[in-house]
Amino acid sequence: MRPSSPDPVGDPTGYQRHILGLLSDDDPAEVQSETPEILRSLVADAGDALRTRPEPEEWSVLECLGHILDAEIVSSARYRWVVANDEPRLIGYDQDLWVTRLRHAEDDAEPLLTVFETLRQANLDMWARSTDEERARAGIHAERGRESYDVLFRLIAGHDRFHVAQARRALDAVRG
Numbered sequence: 001m002r003p004s005s006p007d008p009v010g011d012p013t014g015y016q017r018h019i020l021g022l023l024s025d026d027d028p029a030e031v032q033s034e035t036p037e038i039l040r041s042l043v044a045d046a047g048d049a050l051r052t053r054p055e056p057e058e059w060s061v062l063e064c065l066g067h068i069l070d071a072e073i074v075s076s077a078r079y080r081w082v083v084a085n086d087e088p089r090l091i092g093y094d095q096d097l098w099v100t101r102l103r104h105a106e107d108d109a110e111p112l113l114t115v116f117e118t119l120r121q122a123n124l125d126m127w128a129r130s131t132d133e134e135r136a137r138a139g140i141h142a143e144r145g146r147e148s149y150d151v152l153f154r155l156i157a158g159h160d161r162f163h164v165a166q167a168r169r170a171l172d173a174v175r176g
Contacts, residue, residue, distance in 0.1 A: 012144040019158035020151075028157035029127055035160045036117045039065060042164065043109045046171050051105060054173030059099060062112075064167035066104025067095055068160065069116045075156045076119050079126060082139040082149045090139040090147065127153055 023031060043050060046061045053060045059067065074093060081088040099105075104112075135150040147155075 012141075016144050016147075016151075016155065019155050019162060022158035022161040023154055026157070028154045029124055031157040031160060032120060032153075033124055035068075035164065036113070036120055038164055039068065039116065040113060042167055042171070043113065049171055049174045050109060052174045053105075054170045058170060058173075059166065060105065060174075061167045061171050062107060062109060063099050063104045064163050064170065065109060065112050065116075066102065066107055067099050068163050069112050069119075070095070070098050070102070071156060071159055071163075072116055072119045072123070075152060076123055078139060078152055079123060079149055082137050082147075082152065083126075083130070083134050085139075087146075088139045090141040092141065092143045123153075123156075 042061060043065065049060075050062045051060050053063070070093075078090050081090065130149065135153075136148055138146045138148040139152075141147045
Protein backbone atom coordinates (compact mmCIF):
# COMPACT_ATOMS: atom_id res chain seq x y z
CA MET A 1 0.00 0.00 0.00
CA ARG A 2 1.07 3.59 -0.34
CA PRO A 3 0.28 5.15 3.04
CA SER A 4 0.80 8.91 3.13
CA SER A 5 1.80 9.02 -0.53
CA PRO A 6 -0.01 11.11 -3.11
CA ASP A 7 -3.04 9.46 -4.68
CA PRO A 8 -2.14 8.82 -8.35
CA VAL A 9 -5.78 8.88 -9.43
CA GLY A 10 -6.84 11.86 -7.35
CA ASP A 11 -3.70 13.88 -8.05
CA PRO A 12 -1.72 12.33 -10.91
CA THR A 13 0.59 15.31 -11.39
CA GLY A 14 1.22 15.47 -7.64
CA TYR A 15 2.17 11.81 -7.70
CA GLN A 16 4.53 12.42 -10.60
CA ARG A 17 6.16 15.40 -8.85
CA HIS A 18 6.53 13.39 -5.63
CA ILE A 19 8.17 10.39 -7.31
CA LEU A 20 10.45 12.56 -9.47
CA GLY A 21 11.35 14.51 -6.33
CA LEU A 22 12.66 11.32 -4.74
CA LEU A 23 15.10 11.03 -7.64
CA SER A 24 16.06 14.71 -7.51
CA ASP A 25 19.04 15.36 -9.79
CA ASP A 26 20.50 11.87 -9.38
CA ASP A 27 21.29 9.79 -12.45
CA PRO A 28 18.24 7.54 -12.98
CA ALA A 29 20.32 4.78 -14.57
CA GLU A 30 22.70 4.73 -11.61
CA VAL A 31 19.82 4.62 -9.11
CA GLN A 32 18.16 1.81 -11.06
CA SER A 33 21.39 -0.17 -11.38
CA GLU A 34 21.75 -0.18 -7.58
CA THR A 35 18.24 -1.43 -6.86
CA PRO A 36 18.74 -5.18 -7.51
CA GLU A 37 21.53 -5.42 -4.94
CA ILE A 38 19.54 -3.33 -2.46
CA LEU A 39 16.54 -5.65 -2.89
CA ARG A 40 18.64 -8.79 -2.45
CA SER A 41 20.13 -7.36 0.72
CA LEU A 42 16.71 -6.35 2.04
CA VAL A 43 15.27 -9.82 1.37
CA ALA A 44 18.24 -11.48 3.11
CA ASP A 45 17.94 -9.10 6.05
CA ALA A 46 14.19 -9.73 6.37
CA GLY A 47 14.61 -13.44 7.01
CA ASP A 48 11.50 -14.84 8.67
CA ALA A 49 9.84 -11.41 8.60
CA LEU A 50 9.80 -11.37 4.78
CA ARG A 51 6.08 -12.17 4.52
CA THR A 52 4.88 -10.34 7.62
CA ARG A 53 2.73 -7.26 7.12
CA PRO A 54 3.29 -4.51 9.68
CA GLU A 55 -0.46 -3.74 9.58
CA PRO A 56 -3.31 -5.63 7.87
CA GLU A 57 -3.57 -3.07 5.03
CA GLU A 58 0.18 -2.49 4.56
CA TRP A 59 2.51 -4.56 2.39
CA SER A 60 5.18 -6.91 3.62
CA VAL A 61 8.73 -6.76 2.28
CA LEU A 62 7.82 -9.58 -0.13
CA GLU A 63 4.75 -7.73 -1.39
CA CYS A 64 6.84 -4.59 -1.93
CA LEU A 65 9.27 -6.70 -3.96
CA GLY A 66 6.38 -8.15 -5.99
CA HIS A 67 5.10 -4.64 -6.70
CA ILE A 68 8.55 -3.41 -7.74
CA LEU A 69 8.69 -6.31 -10.21
CA ASP A 70 5.19 -5.50 -11.49
CA ALA A 71 6.26 -1.89 -12.06
CA GLU A 72 9.33 -3.08 -13.96
CA ILE A 73 7.19 -5.30 -16.18
CA VAL A 74 4.80 -2.42 -16.93
CA SER A 75 7.68 0.02 -17.48
CA SER A 76 9.40 -2.41 -19.83
CA ALA A 77 6.34 -2.40 -22.05
CA ARG A 78 5.82 1.35 -21.79
CA TYR A 79 9.41 2.10 -22.81
CA ARG A 80 9.08 -0.07 -25.88
CA TRP A 81 5.66 1.28 -26.87
CA VAL A 82 6.89 4.85 -26.58
CA VAL A 83 10.08 4.30 -28.57
CA ALA A 84 8.47 2.13 -31.26
CA ASN A 85 5.07 3.85 -31.67
CA ASP A 86 3.80 7.38 -32.15
CA GLU A 87 2.27 8.66 -28.91
CA PRO A 88 0.78 5.34 -27.76
CA ARG A 89 -1.82 5.23 -25.03
CA LEU A 90 -0.34 4.03 -21.73
CA ILE A 91 -2.86 2.49 -19.37
CA GLY A 92 -2.57 2.77 -15.62
CA TYR A 93 -2.96 -0.07 -13.19
CA ASP A 94 -4.13 -0.50 -9.61
CA GLN A 95 -1.04 -1.57 -7.70
CA ASP A 96 -3.06 -2.85 -4.73
CA LEU A 97 -5.16 -5.11 -6.95
CA TRP A 98 -2.05 -6.45 -8.65
CA VAL A 99 -0.34 -7.25 -5.34
CA THR A 100 -3.48 -8.94 -4.03
CA ARG A 101 -4.73 -10.74 -7.13
CA LEU A 102 -1.29 -11.83 -8.27
CA ARG A 103 -0.83 -13.17 -4.72
CA HIS A 104 2.60 -11.70 -4.10
CA ALA A 105 2.26 -12.65 -0.42
CA GLU A 106 2.57 -16.29 -1.56
CA ASP A 107 5.52 -15.75 -3.93
CA ASP A 108 9.05 -16.92 -3.39
CA ALA A 109 11.56 -14.09 -3.32
CA GLU A 110 14.26 -15.70 -5.48
CA PRO A 111 12.20 -16.01 -8.70
CA LEU A 112 10.92 -12.45 -8.23
CA LEU A 113 14.47 -11.17 -7.82
CA THR A 114 15.73 -13.14 -10.82
CA VAL A 115 13.01 -11.84 -13.14
CA PHE A 116 13.43 -8.31 -11.81
CA GLU A 117 17.19 -8.35 -12.32
CA THR A 118 16.83 -9.66 -15.87
CA LEU A 119 14.21 -7.09 -16.88
CA ARG A 120 16.06 -4.28 -15.14
CA GLN A 121 19.26 -5.07 -17.01
CA ALA A 122 17.41 -5.20 -20.33
CA ASN A 123 15.85 -1.82 -19.57
CA LEU A 124 19.17 -0.30 -18.53
CA ASP A 125 20.74 -1.61 -21.74
CA MET A 126 17.91 -0.12 -23.80
CA TRP A 127 18.37 3.24 -22.04
CA ALA A 128 22.14 3.19 -22.58
CA ARG A 129 21.76 2.74 -26.34
CA SER A 130 18.85 5.17 -26.73
CA THR A 131 19.28 8.50 -28.47
CA ASP A 132 18.14 11.92 -27.28
CA GLU A 133 15.38 11.77 -29.89
CA GLU A 134 14.14 8.43 -28.55
CA ARG A 135 14.23 9.72 -24.97
CA ALA A 136 12.06 12.66 -26.04
CA ARG A 137 9.40 10.40 -27.62
CA ALA A 138 6.23 10.24 -25.54
CA GLY A 139 3.14 8.25 -24.82
CA ILE A 140 -0.15 9.44 -23.38
CA HIS A 141 -0.62 8.06 -19.88
CA ALA A 142 -4.29 7.52 -19.02
CA GLU A 143 -3.96 9.35 -15.68
CA ARG A 144 -0.95 11.66 -16.04
CA GLY A 145 -1.09 12.70 -19.68
CA ARG A 146 1.94 13.05 -21.95
CA GLU A 147 5.07 11.34 -20.60
CA SER A 148 8.34 10.97 -22.47
CA TYR A 149 10.61 7.95 -22.31
CA ASP A 150 12.96 10.17 -20.29
CA VAL A 151 10.24 10.95 -17.73
CA LEU A 152 9.10 7.32 -17.57
CA PHE A 153 12.68 6.20 -16.94
CA ARG A 154 13.16 8.82 -14.22
CA LEU A 155 9.84 7.88 -12.62
CA ILE A 156 10.85 4.27 -12.17
CA ALA A 157 14.06 5.33 -10.41
CA GLY A 158 12.07 7.44 -7.95
CA HIS A 159 9.55 4.61 -7.67
CA ASP A 160 12.40 2.29 -6.65
CA ARG A 161 13.39 4.66 -3.89
CA PHE A 162 9.82 5.03 -2.66
CA HIS A 163 9.09 1.31 -2.40
CA VAL A 164 12.51 0.29 -1.08
CA ALA A 165 11.96 2.80 1.73
CA GLN A 166 8.45 1.39 2.24
CA ALA A 167 9.86 -2.15 2.50
CA ARG A 168 12.45 -0.97 5.03
CA ARG A 169 9.73 0.74 7.10
CA ALA A 170 7.66 -2.46 6.98
CA LEU A 171 10.59 -4.52 8.20
CA ASP A 172 11.39 -2.04 10.97
CA ALA A 173 7.74 -2.03 12.08
CA VAL A 174 7.54 -5.83 12.13
CA ARG A 175 10.71 -6.06 14.20
CA GLY A 176 9.39 -3.42 16.58
